[in-house]
Amino acid sequence: MATTADALVTMPRTTPSLTRVYGKEIRYELTKLARNRAFTLSTTGFPVIFYLMFASMNAHSEFHGQLYSRYLLAGYACFGAMGSALFGIGAGLAHERSHGWLELKRASPMPAGAYLLAKLVASMCFAVAITLLLASLGTMISGHIISLFELGKLLLVVVGGVIPFASLGLLLGLLMAPNAAPGIINLIYLPLSFCGGLWLPVEMLPSWLQHVSHVLPSYYFSRLALGSLGYNTVSAMLSWSVLAGYTLALLALCAYVFHRSESRA
Amino acid sequence: MAAQAIEVTAAKPRHGTASVGAAGASASSLNPATAEPVATVRNLVKQYGKHRALDNVSFELHRGEIVALLGPNGAGKTTAIRTLLGLTRQDAGEALLFGKSPREREGRLRTGAMLQVGRMPESLKVCEHIDLFRSYFPTPLPAAEVLAIAGLTEIAGKLFGQLSGGQKQRMLFALALCGDPDLLFLDEPTLGMDIEARRALWDQVRMLAERGKTILLTTHYLPEAEALATRVLVLQAGRIVAEGTPAELKGRVQMSTVRCRTSIAEAVLRGLPGVTEVTAGERVTLLTTEPEALLRALLPLDAQLSGLEVTGTAFEDAFLALTSQPAAPAL
Numbered sequence: 001m002a003t004t005a006d007a008l009v010t011m012p013r014t015t016p017s018l019t020r021v022y023g024k025e026i027r028y029e030l031t032k033l034a035r036n037r038a039f040t041l042s043t044t045g046f047p048v049i050f051y052l053m054f055a056s057m058n059a060h061s062e063f064h065g066q067l068y069s070r071y072l073l074a075g076y077a078c079f080g081a082m083g084s085a086l087f088g089i090g091a092g093l094a095h096e097r098s099h100g101w102l103e104l105k106r107a108s109p110m111p112a113g114a115y116l117l118a119k120l121v122a123s124m125c126f127a128v129a130i131t132l133l134l135a136s137l138g139t140m141i142s143g144h145i146i147s148l149f150e151l152g153k154l155l156l157v158v159v160g161g162v163i164p165f166a167s168l169g170l171l172l173g174l175l176m177a178p179n180a181a182p183g184i185i186n187l188i189y190l191p192l193s194f195c196g197g198l199w200l201p202v203e204m205l206p207s208w209l210q211h212v213s214h215v216l217p218s219y220y221f222s223r224l225a226l227g228s229l230g231y232n233t234v235s236a237m238l239s240w241s242v243l244a245g246y247t248l249a250l251l252a253l254c255a256y257v258f259h260r261s262e263s264r265a
Numbered sequence: 266m267a268a269q270a271i272e273v274t275a276a277k278p279r280h281g282t283a284s285v286g287a288a289g290a291s292a293s294s295l296n297p298a299t300a301e302p303v304a305t306v307r308n309l310v311k312q313y314g315k316h317r318a319l320d321n322v323s324f325e326l327h328r329g330e331i332v333a334l335l336g337p338n339g340a341g342k343t344t345a346i347r348t349l350l351g352l353t354r355q356d357a358g359e360a361l362l363f364g365k366s367p368r369e370r371e372g373r374l375r376t377g378a379m380l381q382v383g384r385m386p387e388s389l390k391v392c393e394h395i396d397l398f399r400s401y402f403p404t405p406l407p408a409a410e411v412l413a414i415a416g417l418t419e420i421a422g423k424l425f426g427q428l429s430g431g432q433k434q435r436m437l438f439a440l441a442l443c444g445d446p447d448l449l450f451l452d453e454p455t456l457g458m459d460i461e462a463r464r465a466l467w468d469q470v471r472m473l474a475e476r477g478k479t480i481l482l483t484t485h486y487l488p489e490a491e492a493l494a495t496r497v498l499v500l501q502a503g504r505i506v507a508e509g510t511p512a513e514l515k516g517r518v519q520m521s522t523v524r525c526r527t528s529i530a531e532a533v534l535r536g537l538p539g540v541t542e543v544t545a546g547e548r549v550t551l552l553t554t555e556p557e558a559l560l561r562a563l564l565p566l567d568a569q570l571s572g573l574e575v576t577g578t579a580f581e582d583a584f585l586a587l588t589s590q591p592a593a594p595a596l
Contacts, residue, residue: 028389100381109370262354
């Protein structure tokens, strides 16, 4: 049968440049999300509005020996990063999967990795943009609250912290019907944010809720963000390990769900 | 001829594979240089729970052919295409693209697919979607050519979400063309298109076939199969119940329709030569395999008979006759 195929080849075919495929996939994923007003308004709007409200209410008060608006900056940067990963990947994939778009892409020679990486990188870009926006708003409210070095460390945490929530978004995207997606995502996103100490310091939560928060990825994500601003909290090593553990477990679940649905297809 | 038609429809399971062999042989004798099939499906079976979507389906696609998979909804047309695209795994049998598994990248690089996509990302422009799909192929068709073939040149800068239904279909057609494929799958390609756009797409498909491309299309729209296909595979309940050129399929079902105003009782009409179906109405409609004998018998019976009209087989009647037989029980 190999000779059959050879006889039919009319022109030599080589592999297309992988960097070009990945580059275009990322560029158009970003373009697509940036033009989607429902996505940009909700993912940047909520962190910005909440941060403006709570930071300006406590513009010059202190918490743990530092400006409260600094503490909140760490939390709301995480809040923005989680939102862009959960909505960008979760809701996006739910739509593309159930309306046949993903199937068309899978029938094409697109490398599967390009599709997934583009979604991850796009979420990271939005997370970075939201963090930069919040940092400049915080500076406007409370004066100089963050050094460039600290901002660099915070951005690294935000970029890395997107990964476990992107995995969660992937899993939700594989399971959810597109109509139910925003509701389901909010049901997970908002409690995770509240209990993880993204809106209010964990210390202000009732003690039973504090126990809950200690198993949540959002808690360890926000500890890393606080750590990058010099707060004394859970060790970075432990936090990254927990986030890596969540990522691996979620990706394993994704693989299981994907293969199950494929065998039924 | 009539006897042959009955044999085809009655002996579906055995006949399906037998006629495939015959058609394959005739295609290769037409074009001996490229006798090897572009795609092959052998004894394909696909089961969804209790529902058998494909039941021992076999066919081959040859270079330059336009093959239509014709059948009512749920007959297994889309499942056949999805199997050939490697999107679903068959329970038994074999599917080959260019002699290899459809899951190999090699086949995908030479294949274009237009599937039924409800929605695609709406905030990307037509030209952006095409630019992205072209990047998947090492030797894509130039973007300007893709736009021209699909008739999208004037709306290349529009967002997908702003397109009309027919324009969206053309956008999907354009994506299928990006890699300059040797084999093109078109799943219900003209759904939602107006007549003008439909004819324009048919013209493009014919031109692609003339350039040596192979096209497999599914449709439940009979005029599409009749106008476009060089070969039609009639699929019903997961089986190929008939195969041939549109003209051959019409020939197999030597049915004529006789309409008239008459007072003859329906029971009597049913007993007349070759009558298979009687439909009452302002005029009675009779379907017959022997129109001449029927008329000879009919006219003496009713001196008042009026409004007589005799028409030959329409493709639609042939199709209905081929698919109206109840399917043989599944294994």
